[in-house]
Amino acid sequence: MSMQSWGPQQPQPYSGQSAMRAGHTDRERAVDVLKAAYAEGRLSADEYGVRFDAAQRAKTYGQLAYLVSDLPVGPVVMPMAAPAFGAPMMAPPPVFAPRPRHNPLAVTSLVLGLLCIPSFGLFGIPAVVTGHVAKSQLCRSDEQGDGMAVAGLVLGWLSVGGWALLILAGLLFGGH
Incomplete structure (x- = not known):
């Protein structure tokens, strides 16, 4: 299952920050946010499983931020970098919206x-x-x-x- 198949299409990032490659620690941080949301009852077991799998496959900060963008803990911390002169500012990531399941x-x-x-x-x-x-x-x-x-x-x-x-x-x- 690709990351694009479980939610709305993720727009292309506006800056290089969200396109930066994520490391193991970054994925673990995103999983910690997901675990906390699951423990607090903010995610169902199915939602947690889908997002956990996507976090393990995520390659960039933008993908990780997208997975936790609708959780109150907030998105994964992105590295601080000043945008180049005249470069567009990064737009906030879209809120995760799982597709509703049909009975x-x-x-x-x-x-x-x-x-x-x-x-x-x-x-x-x-x-x-x-x-x-x-x-x-x-x-x-x-x-x-x-x-x-x-x-x-x-x-x-x-x-x-x-x-x-x-x-x-x-x-x-x-x-x-």
């Missing part, structure tokens, strides 16, 4: 609901069950996927209702 059952509900269309509703009940379970999980978590769960529920219930009407019509009109 797997919400995705499953949507897929099963969509499969009801070509399969004449064979996946309706599983779509409804996974949709309801996903909705209850989404109430207790910070995951995304409410729209997918609702779409899966709607398609699943339409399928179940269609089968119920078909069976009812067969019982009423087929018993001659």
Whole structure:
């Protein structure tokens, strides 16, 4: 997993400071900030793991500063160097913003609901069950996927209702 795949695109640094190569001590300092944030409950275990791995792979001060930029302890200390005359000042690093996770059952509900269309509703009940379970999980978590769960529920219930009407019509009109 590259550093670019777990958060927003990191802009190119405006000065040479953030492009300077980081050493083992610098990475350890960033990991210490991450450990403190995890211990204080500011990071989940997953966020800590992703950032820890990225800190171990970081090559520059800018990459390390990016990993801790949204933590109250602050970014990793960068070496002091006066900018050259006329050189642009370094912009603050972007705040780390992990991509929100989609609830797997919400995705499953949507897929099963969509499969009801070509399969004449064979996946309706599983779509409804996974949709309801996903909705209850989404109430207790910070995951995304409410729209997918609702779409899966709607398609699943339409399928179940269609089968119920078909069976009812067969019982009423087929018993001659």
